[in-house]
Amino acid sequence: MKYKNEIDKRRTFAIISHPDAGKTTLTEKFLLFGGAIQVAGAVKSNKIKKHATSDFMEIERQRGISVATSIMSFQYEGILINLLDTPGHKDFAEDTYRTLTAVDSVILVVDSVNGVEEQTRRLMEVCRMRDTPVIVFINKLDRDGKNRFDLLEEIEKELNIHLHPMTWPINSGKDFKGVYNLHEKNLRLFTPHTKASGDDIISINNLQDKIVEEKLGEKDAAILREDVELVDGVHGALNVDDYLAGKVAPVFFGSAINNFGVKEMLDTFIRIAPPPRSRETSTRKVNVQEDKLSGFIFKIHANLDPKHRDRIAFLRVCSGKFERNKYYHHVRLDKDVRFSNPYSFMAREKSIVEDAYPGDVVGLFDTGNFKIGDTLTEGEDFFFTGIPTFSPEIFKEVVNKDPMKTKQLEKGLLQLTDEGVAQLFTQFGGNKKIIGCVGELQFEVIQYRLLHEYNASAEFRALPYYKACWITSKDPKKLEEFTRFKTNNIAEDKDGHLVYLAQSEWFLQTERTNNPDIEFHFSSEVHKEMV
Ligand code: G4P
Numbered sequence: 001m002k003y004k005n006e007i008d009k010r011r012t013f014a015i016i017s018h019p020d021a022g023k024t025t026l027t028e029k030f031l032l033f034g035g036a037i038q039v040a041g042a043v044k045s046n047k048i049k050k051h052a053t054s055d056f057m058e059i060e061r062q063r064g065i066s067v068a069t070s071i072m073s074f075q076y077e078g079i080l081i082n083l084l085d086t087p088g089h090k091d092f093a094e095d096t097y098r099t100l101t102a103v104d105s106v107i108l109v110v111d112s113v114n115g116v117e118e119q120t121r122r123l124m125e126v127c128r129m130r131d132t133p134v135i136v137f138i139n140k141l142d143r144d145g146k147n148r149f150d151l152l153e154e155i156e157k158e159l160n161i162h163l164h165p166m167t168w169p170i171n172s173g174k175d176f177k178g179v180y181n182l183h184e185k186n187l188r189l190f191t192p193h194t195k196a197s198g199d200d201i202i203s204i205n206n207l208q209d210k211i212v213e214e215k216l217g218e219k220d221a222a223i224l225r226e227d228v229e230l231v232d233g234v235h236g237a238l239n240v241d242d243y244l245a246g247k248v249a250p251v252f253f254g255s256a257i258n259n260f261g262v263k264e265m266l267d268t269f270i271r272i273a274p275p276p277r278s279r280e281t282s283t284r285k286v287n288v289q290e291d292k293l294s295g296f297i298f299k300i301h302a303n304l305d306p307k308h309r310d311r312i313a314f315l316r317v318c319s320g321k322f323e324r325n326k327y328y329h330h331v332r333l334d335k336d337v338r339f340s341n342p343y344s345f346m347a348r349e350k351s352i353v354e355d356a357y358p359g360d361v362v363g364l365f366d367t368g369n370f371k372i373g374d375t376l377t378e379g380e381d382f383f384f385t386g387i388p389t390f391s392p393e394i395f396k397e398v399v400n401k402d403p404m405k406t407k408q409l410e411k412g413l414l415q416l417t418d419e420g421v422a423q424l425f426t427q428f429g430g431n432k433k434i435i436g437c438v439g440e441l442q443f444e445v446i447q448y449r450l451l452h453e454y455n456a457s458a459e460f461r462a463l464p465y466y467k468a469c470w471i472t473s474k475d476p477k478k479l480e481e482f483t484r485f486k487t488n489n490i491a492e493d494k495d496g497h498l499v500y501l502a503q504s505e506w507f508l509q510t511e512r513t514n515n516p517d518i519e520f521h522f523s524s525e526v527h528k529e530m531v
Pocket of ligand 1: 019020026
């Protein structure tokens with residue numbers, strides 16, 4: 001229990017959303033509250049976007065897409081908040097999924113006009129796999145959005161989570177008048193670009209009070225009373241344990257760009273969001289309060305300096321204290337490693353840290369020793385579980401355009417896939433190298449980086465696969481038979497695990513039915529469990 005105080009004051013989380021729902025804007029408001037940035041009157045998020053948050057990869061600057069994941073740490077009301085930024089672009093979803101393994105909770109931003117969108121659905125699936133506590137922020141109330149009851153119903157149904165409204169909006173769009181805080185029983189009136197000073201909060205002991213009419217007008221006062229009665233009747237008080245178990249998500253309404261409803265959420269967040277928690281490994285549960293260090297790599301970031309092929313591996317500390325220059329055990333390589341320049345991050349600003357505690361993320365300078373999922377300990381052998389690799393969605397064969405540079409190409413492919421940019425498979429019977437990605441954009445990134453960092457020229461040829469399934473069997477003979485019979489559809493992943501490449505859902509179902517002794521898995525996690 002040596003580090004209890006340090007652990008208790010930390011909150012490590014990510015903001016997730018479908019692109020354009022307002023994640024960047026909300027992030028910036030949080031940073032402003034935390035004093036981590038001071039951009040007076042920064043209403044337009046682009047201004048900050050261009051040179052602050054997460055644009056330190058050259059390729060990202062070129063494309064203007066948030067490719068990288070960076071970490072922003074700031075203090076708020078005595079709490080140390082580590083906010084892990086995630087790329088908004090769907091083609092980098094895999095990056096976001098991995099970041100979600102390193103956080104203790106998330107804030108999900110939903111656009112009140114568009115409701116639940118594709119990316120929201122997928123991100124929530126990953127959250128639910130780990131029972132991650134979720135707070136929902138319904139954004140853009142200053143626009144004419146969907147009916148709030150319909151919206152809540154849609155979110156509950158589509159994301160399969162119970163919602164618990166913490167605030168309740170009064171109209172939307174140009175008639176948006178503010179929110180009623182259901183728990184603190186006060187009314188906050190909307191004026192665009194509020195400074196969140198708290199001056200405009202009106203305490204209401206009784207919603208029947210005439211002041212409600214005075215502030216909202218008769219019609220809206222009546223609607224609010226009716227709504228609140230309904231909502232209170234259904235939900236009652238928030239059960240924090242249900243939130244912590246990932247069963248119920250508190251909901252806030254607001255407008256990030258106007259800094260409206262943000263402070264209420266942040267205040268609730270620091271009160272109820274979980275501090276770092278104990279985590280499962282391949283051998284036992286590691287208690288967050290243990291004295292000895294343990295942590296895992298969830299992200300590898302290359303190209304900080306395009307002239308050098310250096311990388312930064314992001315370590316999430318799970319127990320104990322991380323110290324600069326101390327030797328730690330790299331479990332996969334079975335070797336001792338130490339770090340003389342570990343970094344902490346504030347967007348592009350990185351500074352050397354002397355020590356770090358559970359919940360913190362440390363950037364470790366890496367010359368190629370790390371892969372996603374690697375674990376550091378003080379000697380014990382285990383891997384953190386729950387850092388799965390999911391099946392890619394697009395598969396392409398790598399075509400070497402310059403045979404003189406074969407070695408460079410191979411090295412580049414190995415290193416880029418170690419970083420988690422894409423997955424690499426080697427097909428049986430022919431040794432074809434296959435790259436699997438979530439989005440087309442990643443192929444462009446790979447091609448660009450192979451050329452600029454490894455001097456290798458590659459093209460990609462589309463392949464007709466739709467999913468990669470990791471295959472296992474209790475009967476090694478059956479597995480051997482299946483792989484022999486299906487050679488053209490069998491490949492090995494980088495760790496030598498067998499994968500079945502399915503052309504379509506129909507093929508997959510057929511193989512499943514015909515081969516009851518073979519198990520098909522949609523993530524590589526199964527192999528960790530077997531360690
Ligand atoms: P993202 O990171 O989730 O992709 O979204 P981001 O914050 O960049 O916001 C997407 C767009 O939505 C931005 O407009 C932003 O200004 C706007 N926005 C964010 N919050 C609100 C809100 O509460 N109300 C309204 N009406 N708009 C909001 P943009 O035109 O793409 O960029 P910008 O030029 O305004 O920065």
